[in-house]
Amino acid sequence: MTTNFQTRSIATVAKGIRTSDGAGVRLLRSLGTPQVPLVDPFLMLDEFRSDDPNDYIAGFPPHPHRGFETVTYMLAGSMEHKDSVGNTGRLRAGSVQWMTAARGIIHSEMPKQVDGLMWGFQLWVNLPAKDKLSDPRYQDIDPGEIPERALEGGGTVRVIAGRYGDLVGPVGGVATEPLMLDVGLRAGGTLDVAIAAGHNGFAYVFEGRARLGDHEAPIERGHLAVLDREGDGLRIAAAGDEGTRVLLVAGKPIGEPVARHGPFVMNTRAELEQAFRDYQSGRLAQ
Template structure:
């Protein structure tokens, strides 16, 4: 076994997006611009309706994938092709924007806690202009594994203890795990060799990641290796995500992620011409 260690630490940065939704941006900020193939990680969490009620009205995407994981509250996805999807507690949407679409993500509540994550995953150059598609996954379709005493894992993508997550057909071969640790629990998690990986503590005060204390709202960029040690002195939850790095040029402009500036200009022109 080659133990992964914490190579870098990053704290979430308070910001706002969409029509003013308050959130913490963890990847995609000055301290961590990207972690190939991951372009962005946002955590949104508030029980104040004014922090989220305006949502994310119509906006375009091209060249990457968005992953929405809801912990509490309800959002509705809609796009310019007439697709609709409801996201409730525990559900996931893995959207491949591909060649382009215009969509919205709007709250379906006027009070209460809204909590979840959005992750952006890059697409390889060969797939950037693929047809858009959705994988809408209800909570009951996400397998739950208990690989060690006091450890409960929701397997969203990848494989754990012989159980595969419901997300399939993704070029970066992702692992996406929601790991709950009871007080005193310990687990050595296997991760694919060569995958970029991070751990993010999102509930509880802190967890021990790779033998070090990692605080709430703190992300650990992990070193190379095949095993990650996790432990907790008190009940906590940790997001562990890994993916195959693409090692390709990245050109970004807002909601467009391509390989060259010429492709960015083409995306803007196509959007303005109503071709998405």
């Protein structure tokens, strides 16, 4: 355990809300809800997890985005993606896609299996105004490209973006300087993770229960904890005897007005209206 470590406190804890998106994919949404509408620069976090194909097989048929980034992190199953500028690929267990929609892209994400567990996350990350109309791009990252460290006493840390110790995640060139870690701890395990000063963050518990920061009560599976901005980082500890797994996300706040509706995230209502006009006229992804 790190000495002289000031862990961040927990500002808010919220239980995920059951909902659906795409063509009826069942989700647990913990960010982008009435309880936690925004953790600047992060707009939404969904967990999809089911071994019933009726919950996911319809997938996410072609749909537009403008003004932000989508991050898909697969834990189990296989998802094929295609887009309006010719990119195709298949996300498999352990892989990540960091897609910068920017001025506009139309893409689809369709499950490529009819049985078995489909499990993963989709995170939406805002873009600053100066980048909202830049060129779209993909960062498709295979499981083997994500650095992983075994922890003393058991458990692992996977570094998708940002840094943990001397490990640096493969995601780069993102304006909000994100940190994204998949932290797994065995029963009794504890981990201190540094978070950049002034960056906002949250932790989502997706296996077991975790003690986060100096919060006395364990955070249950399916709950999101918004971090206070004071402190050097976050102390994560497994609670109970089954261990835990936590998605830790942090980034530099943008501090700009947010105008969002459906698949578009801009700074003003006028920009939103323009995005809809561009989509309807076929100019969004040009």
